[in-house]
Amino acid sequence: MSSFATTTVATTTAAATAPRRAAPASSRAAPASSRAARRSVAARAKFEKIAVGADDDASPPSTIEIKGVMNDDGTLEFDDDELPDNLFDAVNTAAIATDEAIAQGSLGNLVELRIPELWDPISGNVMAEAGDQLKVWEITREYTRALCERLGPDARVKAVFPDAGAAAMLSARWPDAPFAIASANDRKLYDAADEVLVFAAPDPPSLESVMKASKIANENGAAVVLINPRLASGDAGLGLNFRRMRENFLGRMTVVYALQPLPWCNGSIFKRFPGQWRLYLEDEARPGRFKLVKESYQRLAGDELDDVVMAEFRPKGKDGEEIEAGAVEKVFGIVASMQRFMNSLR
Numbered sequence: 469m470s471s472f473a474t475t476t477v478a479t480t481t482a483a484a485t486a487p488r489r490a491a492p493a494s495s496r497a498a499p500a501s502s503r504a505a506r507r508s509v510a511a512r513a514k515f516e517k518i519a520v521g522a523d524d525d526a527s528p529p530s531t532i533e534i535k536g537v538m539n540d541d542g543t544l545e546f547d548d549d550e551l552p553d554n555l556f557d558a559v560n561t562a563a564i565a566t567d568e569a570i571a572q573g574s575l576g577n578l579v580e581l582r583i584p585e586l587w588d589p590i591s592g593n594v595m596a597e598a599g600d601q602l603k604v605w606e607i608t609r610e611y612t613r614a615l616c617e618r619l620g621p622d623a624r625v626k627a628v629f630p631d632a633g634a635a636a637m638l639s640a641r642w643p644d645a646p647f648a649i650a651s652a653n654d655r656k657l658y659d660a661a662d663e664v665l666v667f668a669a670p671d672p673p674s675l676e677s678v679m680k681a682s683k684i685a686n687e688n689g690a691a692v693v694l695i696n697p698r699l700a701s702g703d704a705g706l707g708l709n710f711r712r713m714r715e716n717f718l719g720r721m722t723v724v725y726a727l728q729p730l731p732w733c734n735g736s737i738f739k740r741f742p743g744q745w746r747l748y749l750e751d752e753a754r755p756g757r758f759k760l761v762k763e764s765y766q767r768l769a770g771d772e773l774d775d776v777v778m779a780e781f782r783p784k785g786k787d788g789e790e791i792e793a794g795a796v797e798k799v800f801g802i803v804a805s806m807q808r809f810m811n812s813l814r
Contacts, residue, residue: 566724
């Protein structure tokens with residue numbers, strides 16, 4: 469039986485944020501003792517940098533008092549343990565969640581890794597700089613490789629890219645990939661032997677092909693995964709019929725893994741199948757860690773998200789009651805309202 473405990477630990481950011489790749493499928497189901505050993509680093513910073521290729525800077529150790537749930541084996545558990553430590557951890561955990569969803573019969577799955585440098589709140593996934601596209605493709609490769617390991621060596625998985633040029637380039641770049649590579653332009657995307665189709669960052673021009681192939685695959689019992697779709701471009705130039713078709717298609721998908729950092733409030737929106745949507749905000753008492761603020765069956769967004777964050781940041785009295793908003797908070801609220809108004813005009 470678990471108990472609530474308080475402990476004081478010393479931690480270094482360098483050790484906390486050291487990149488690590490998730491283990492192969494054979495070792496993901498590690499013994500309880502191994503998992504306990506990893507969790508014993510109680511104050512490890514959580515997902516400080518999700519940016520692709522980001523380097524971590526070392527910092528001197530600090531001693532802080534933190535609270536968590538004490539297990540029988542003497543290890544501490546925290547709400548934010550489920551948050552990834554780095555991009556590799558996120559990608560591999562997304563593959564695990566996808567495998568679990570498929571095993572439970574989910575044929576339409578959605579994976580969203582909203583990396584700040586490749587994500588725009590209005591336009592969605594963007595590839596504005598040279599090399600951004602390759603970063604997205606590399607994320608897809610790592611995810612699909614991890615999914616193949618989870619499904620087994622005989623699994624037939626196919627990664628589908630938006631155009632033939634990208635598919636040809638990546639086929640030459642990844643000759644030893646454990647999955648097949650195709651493009652949305654191919655006349656026949658689904659093959660009878662395919663078990664999973666992974667669509668990499670599908671865009672508006674490829675939506676019709678993606679929908680058609682998904683329908684055929686699902687009718688034959690094969691699962692479909694959309695990873696980091698970029699089907700929204702601020703809706704500029706996209707007709708009403710396309711937007712309806714997109715929303716109906718995505719609305720039938722099961723979000724198996726989602727991670728959306730919120731730099732403006734030092735938080736993250738997170739979901740991992742079969743759990744609910746969760747909002748985490750930085751825990752001031754534990755630098756580099758996050759506290760769970762809200763759980764919901766629907767993704768927090770817009771005014772609702774702003775209201776929850778504002779309520780959390782509002783000062784509390786000694787009895788826990790909220791104190792009236794101050795001048796700075798009122799200004800922040802006005803700015804947020806104006807920003808929402810401008811977004812609605814777009």
